[in-house]
Amino acid sequence: MEKEITIYDIAKDLGVSPATVSRALNNHPAVNEKTKKKIYNAAMEMGYQSNVFASNLRSKRTNNIGVIVPRLNSSFQSSVLAGMEKVANEAGFNLIISQSLESKDKEIANTHSMFNSRVDGLLVSLASNTESLEHFAPFIKKKIPVIFYDRVGNFEEMFGVTIDNMKAAHQATSHLIEQGCQRIVHVLGNIKVNVYHERLKGYKYALLDHSIPFDENLIIYSDLNEEAGYDIVQKIKSIEPRIDGLFVSNDACAASCLKQLKLEGYRIPEDIAVVGFNNDVISRLVEPNITTINYPGYEMGELAMRNLINHLDVNTENLLKNTNRITLRSELIIRESSKRK
């Protein structure tokens, strides 16, 4: 075990006090420029490395920010993380990332673990079966900021960064109606998740606005993965009267449906017009290209992180009250899968 260089070593070497060394290295104004230079150089030469533990112990800060995502291996989530990492890195924070794997219990465990490792702030996209936010209470009590993004839950009290899912779904559905669709199937995930809950609402309102009756049979619940297409299309085939529009809450799943529909001989968009969600790479690569909602994951990550970091400055306590929910702009991108001339 090598002996580490401490500020005491530097102090002894230069015949000054550890206090001065500490101040110099933190660029404290109350230390003479010459002494500073001297200390910098000595620290350099001796290969000094600040001991974060000791420093954290006093400052009570880790410069670590926790992120809890439902799944790491999701195209959307990894864009979000990329955006977060960029902002955090530039601001000198580290990212501690863990995944809940869509399990409430694992989310709770992760939350505890983040709390114990004393992250300075927490960013969370909720698991699909999370029913309460109790497990975040310790953070609130200690005034450690917690910001939710995307999966913000149906809880009013919390900060969150989302898109307007209702509006987006309304747009998507309206678009299908404008293309002549009258019987539109909506495929979505667990209704407990705000994201799907709101999209369903948007779907319903769009029907209402165009005087199309809502039909419960046209709602299909799914885990939305890339293999779900088969089952979904089987269900679709059995629906009477025939459907002519399909709005899937996720591009990978939409692509899977598209493939299966083509296998079954449906023409897209003539027989069934299809709209996805997310604007994943995949929506641009399958044939026909899938009309989708552009869902700005990277920006969402940047914004959520920037917001969190703002909360960390003690001076900006008022921000806490002013910013309750931030809504990012999303947009419908019309492509071949739904465009009827």
Next chain:
Amino acid sequence: MEKEITIYDIAKDLGVSPATVSRALNNHPAVNEKTKKKIYNAAMEMGYQSNVFASNLRSKRTNNIGVIVPRLNSSFQSSVLAGMEKVANEAGFNLIISQSLESKDKEIANTHSMFNSRVDGLLVSLASNTESLEHFAPFIKKKIPVIFYDRVGNFEEMFGVTIDNMKAAHQATSHLIEQGCQRIVHVLGNIKVNVYHERLKGYKYALLDHSIPFDENLIIYSDLNEEAGYDIVQKIKSIEPRIDGLFVSNDACAASCLKQLKLEGYRIPEDIAVVGFNNDVISRLVEPNITTINYPGYEMGELAMRNLINHLDVNTENLLKNTNRITLRSELIIRESSKRK
């Protein structure tokens, strides 16, 4: 600011010494079971939370493991991270993740930052322009284990978890040859990256083994993103004599090429047989399905992390010498894009 409960508070409350409290909470054998119970309960009731800073300061461990990836928003990397997170979480470690964005300089900065935050170990997939491993020297000197995965560089000294890229490329190329291809284009990324370097070798050897001359014109360098298809196909069109096989080092890019080739009127696989790499979701969703190499990202993450954690136990120093490079099994998955009856 709330006063935090410390072991001193508990000690005073129960009339024992802080030392005993510390030992009890760490389940040290040299403390009476009854006292332990008593202390556990008191700690519970008082809402005690261990202060990691103080604890780290002595133990010199953070329980944080650093991961540096080229990009977070990559389907492959996020699978790897998912695997790593699972193993780390189960073993009680946190993951600190940062991305190099394929920049050597950012990688160096991230490495420094990880070192300063005193991670217990480091997992790295190198940026494409990294030319030396100097920046990891401080880790080596302090005996902090560093393990590379996937992008391990062309450096012999290092531990690493990879697949046998040469063999995989050999298999892919041989398969195309067996389907009757004679003029096979290989699309790959920066040759400095071991992954592409080795795949090119595999491609060449496969040609050699089937007595097909190597033609420099059939090698196309690309950044392999999902929009690269257009340029690649333009190049392909200009190649004389015509090509009849295409081996792309990445599924997203292969899909992009596939789409573009179809737009240009090529029949797949009759005119050009296509093989990708990675077995990304996308390879199963485009039409025709893309023949590809199954690249076990999740397992690679698990394995790399398990390996790193092993290195952390001081008793297993011998492991260091025994394990130099771990090679994961990969396999060719034959699908319609290359299957000629």
Next chain:
DNA sequence: ATTAATTTTGAAACCGATTTCAATTTTTCT
């Protein structure tokens, strides 16, 4: 009952940087 062996416990040093408060040095002003 006495001694030896074993368990438990506590006092105090320690990890390394930060910070308060007072002391010292330097600069400025009459």
Next chain:
DNA sequence: AGAAAAATTGAAATCGGTTTCAAAATTAAT
């Protein structure tokens, strides 16, 4: 030059667990 003000510096306490070493308490052995 002498006093007052400003700029630097240092001693020592502090953050909260962990650990060493020795003392005290308990159990086992003779």
